Amino acid sequence: MTSQQAYLVxxxxxxxxxxxxxxxxxxxxxxxxxxxxxxxxxHYPESIxxxxxxxxxxxxxxxxxxxxxxxxxTIAAITATSQREGIVALGSAGQPIIGMPNIDHRxxxxxxxxxxKHEIYMRTGRYPTSLFSALKLVGVRExxxxxxxxxxxxxSISDWVQFMFSGVQGYEHSQASETLLYDVARGExxxxxxxxxxxxxxxxxxxxxxxSVLGKILPQxxxxxxxxxxxxxxxxxxxTQLAIMSIAPSVEDIVIVSGTTTPILKIAAQYVxxxxxxxxxxxxxxxASFLLEANAGVTGLNYQRLKAIFYPNxxxxxxxxxxxxxxxxxxxxxxxxxxxxxxxxLIRGGFIFNTPVSHQLSRAHFVWATLWDIACSIYxxxxxxxxxxxxxxxxxxxxxxxxxxxxxxxxxxxxxGKKSDDTCELPPGLGLGWGGHLQQCTGHSEQCTGDIxxxxxxxx
Numbered sequence: 001m002t003s004q005q006a007y008l009v010x011x012x013x014x015x016x017x018x019x020x021x022x023x024x025x026x027x028x029x030x031x032x033x034x035x036x037x038x039x040x041x042x043h044y045p046e047s048i049x050x051x052x053x054x055x056x057x058x059x060x061x062x063x064x065x066x067x068x069x070x071x072x073x074t075i076a077a078i079t080a081t082s083q084r085e086g087i088v089a090l091g092s093a094g095q096p097i098i099g100m101p102n103i104d105h106r107x108x109x110x111x112x113x114x115x116x117k118h119e120i121y122m123r124t125g126r127y128p129t130s131l132f133s134a135l136k137l138v139g140v141r142e143x144x145x146x147x148x149x150x151x152x153x154x155x156s157i158s159d160w161v162q163f164m165f166s167g168v169q170g171y172e173h174s175q176a177s178e179t180l181l182y183d184v185a186r187g188e189x190x191x192x193x194x195x196x197x198x199x200x201x202x203x204x205x206x207x208x209x210x211x212s213v214l215g216k217i218l219p220q221x222x223x224x225x226x227x228x229x230x231x232x233x234x235x236x237x238x239x240t241q242l243a244i245m246s247i248a249p250s251v252e253d254i255v256i257v258s259g260t261t262t263p264i265l266k267i268a269a270q271y272v273x274x275x276x277x278x279x280x281x282x283x284x285x286x287x288a289s290f291l292l293e294a295n296a297g298v299t300g301l302n303y304q305r306l307k308a309i310f311y312p313n314x315x316x317x318x319x320x321x322x323x324x325x326x327x328x329x330x331x332x333x334x335x336x337x338x339x340x341x342x343x344x345x346l347i348r349g350g351f352i353f354n355t356p357v358s359h360q361l362s363r364a365h366f367v368w369a370t371l372w373d374i375a376c377s378i379y380x381x382x383x384x385x386x387x388x389x390x391x392x393x394x395x396x397x398x399x400x401x402x403x404x405x406x407x408x409x410x411x412x413x414x415x416x417g418k419k420s421d422d423t424c425e426l427p428p429g430l431g432l433g434w435g436g437h438l439q440q441c442t443g444h445s446e447q448c449t450g451d452i453x454x455x456x457x458x459x460x
Contacts, residue, residue, distance in 0.1 A: 006073035008066070008227070010059050012036065012082040012157045013239065014102060014260040015301055017055065019062035021070040030069030032062040038101065043143050046130075047106035052088050052096030056164050063225055075227045078165050078217060079236040082158035083260070085178045087133045089140070092152040094163070100136045101157075107135025110142055114196045118277070123193060125177070125184040125273060125281025134180035134197045141198075153203050158236050166215040166233035170208030173283040174241040184281055184290070185271040210237040210285035237285040240265070243399050245285055254391055256378060256412070258402025262296040264381045266389060274388045278340040292389060294381035297338030299374045300402055306370055310363040316404060322364035323371070323407055330354070330361045333369035337377030340384040374402070375411035382416060395419040 006029055011018045018033040037054065041047035067073070085102035100106065108130040114120055120128045128135070133154070141148045155163060156175035163169050176182040176189070180197065181204065183190040194201045208214065214233045222229040236242065240263050244255050254266045265282075268290040273281055280293040311319050331353035336346045351366060385391065396418045402408055413419065 003072040003074045005076045006070060008063060008075050008078045008231075009236075010063070010078075010080040010158075010161050011239065012055070012059075012080070012086075012161060014083045015304065017058055017062060019059060019066045021066045021073060021075070023073075029071070029073060030066035032065035032069070034058055034062060036101075038103075041104075041106060044106040044109075044139060046108055047139070048101065048104050050099040050101060052099045052160065055099065056096075056161075059161060059164075060221075060224065067225065067227075075231045077232040077234045078162075078227075079234045080158040080161040080165075081236045081239045081242050082156060082161065082175075084156075084175065084238045084240060085131055085133055086157045087136060087154045087179075088157060088160040089137070089151045089154045090160075090169075091150050094167075094169070096160075097147065097150050098140070099157070100133075100140075102131065104136060105130040106139030106143070107137075108139075110135060110138045113138060113198075116196075120180065120193070120196060121277045122273060123183050123185070123190060124180050125271070125279075126180070127277050128180055132178055132180045134193075134199065137199060137203075138197055151203075153205050155205060156238075158238070159205075159208075162214055162233050162235065165217055165221055167218050168215040168233070169205045170214055170235065171205045172208055172210050172235050172237045172285070173287070174210065174238045174285045176207060177282045178238070184283055187283060208235050209287050210235050210241075211287070238282075241282070241285040241291065244291070247397055247399055249397050251289065252391070253393060253397060254382070254385065255397040255399065256382075258300060258374075258378075258398060258400035258408070260298065260301045262299040262374065262378055262381075262400075262402065263293050264296065264378060264385060265291045265293045266385050266391065268292050268389070272389060274384075278384055279388055292385060294340040294384045295338055296374070296377040296381050297336065299337060299377065300400070302335045303367075303370055303374070303402075306366065310366055319364070319367055320406060322362070323368050326364055326368050328360065329368060329372075330358055330365045331369045333366070333373040335370060335373050337373060339377060339380050368407070371405060371408045372411060375408055375415060378412055379415040393418075 004023060006021050006023050009020045015036055016033050017036050020031040021029045023029060038048040038050050041049050083102045086100060088099045089097040091097055111130055114128060117128055155169060155171060159171050159175060173187060177184050181189060181193045189204045191201055212235050214235050217227060217229060217231045217233055219229050240257050243257050249255050249267055251267050251269050257263050271281060271290055272292050282291040282293060284291050331351045333351050334346060334349040336349045351369060353361060
């Protein structure tokens, strides 16, 4: 029996790590997943980190499981995607020093290190905050000089996974957009931006394009995983951009990517910024377009964690059934979603309901309130994009795990007055879970319509 050609995809998200084996049509042949583990860094008020060595062991173990599930396959190529903004710092011999995820804010104390934030915004397409990679590095330099002395370079998490497979370092352009050291309009590293953060440009690895071949799999890794050493390691990119590519939207389309966070993005043919500096502008993995983004912040991760509280052992289908049966709303939620019009996120939130507590208040009401909070934050950020650049289409695209919720799709259609076309991202058969990760889906496309009705921003 001959083996079929297949591809190995590693996905390191904020909450989970997954590895899948898929055929050329995108059908999943095997998949394994696990939690992404973090530790508190007590050197800073708001900092977490991960152990890159432990993550690499996890990726290899998940790959072995996925390959075993796939059966007789020949892996032709390997690629990776990951959360944006997260990085792995490396030593002079390529050894990992520390992993800093997107949700690490060790640089927050030094956000005012740059005097001209407007100039930073115009070059990078984003207002500089501790979310972005440069300030993570500044935080290490300023608070942990001993560790800083060991660091010679750094990579995005997806680029680091590809480095571990191939031994070749490279920084993909969509991921470089998140560093504050990359001139998004020019598509190149910037000496001026490095100077602004007092970082040596020698730290920066070569830039590489998504879809290009980085190199062959390392012989020792190929042997351990049972993969032929002829397998190519192909440059992936950020999870958001790759999700968008899979649905093949056109320039001027708006796409809502509902995962751990929810970026709302417009495909643009040229570099666009916001006079009020509320949006982000990113390089796309098609190596031609730009993405204008407003981000609703942590959404799917909130939902995932609340499911563990209210529905720990029940499937999402049961949640949808119970929530769809609700006729009276007994509570509302404010769960820290971001609004592009606000400079700072909400850091205290919760549920509000009448007292004494109604006997009709159920767990489904809390989920309903969570989905409404997510939908409203998406809608408000969508409005910011419409202020910055027109959106004439009568539809928006949706992808990501959040689109599995019919109620969320309907909320967004009702609020926006747009048809919401949802589809699975990545090749047919691959999709993003709530945490922004690979999972099997049906490849269907469904449209929700609605009118804006009597929406009032009472949710804030």
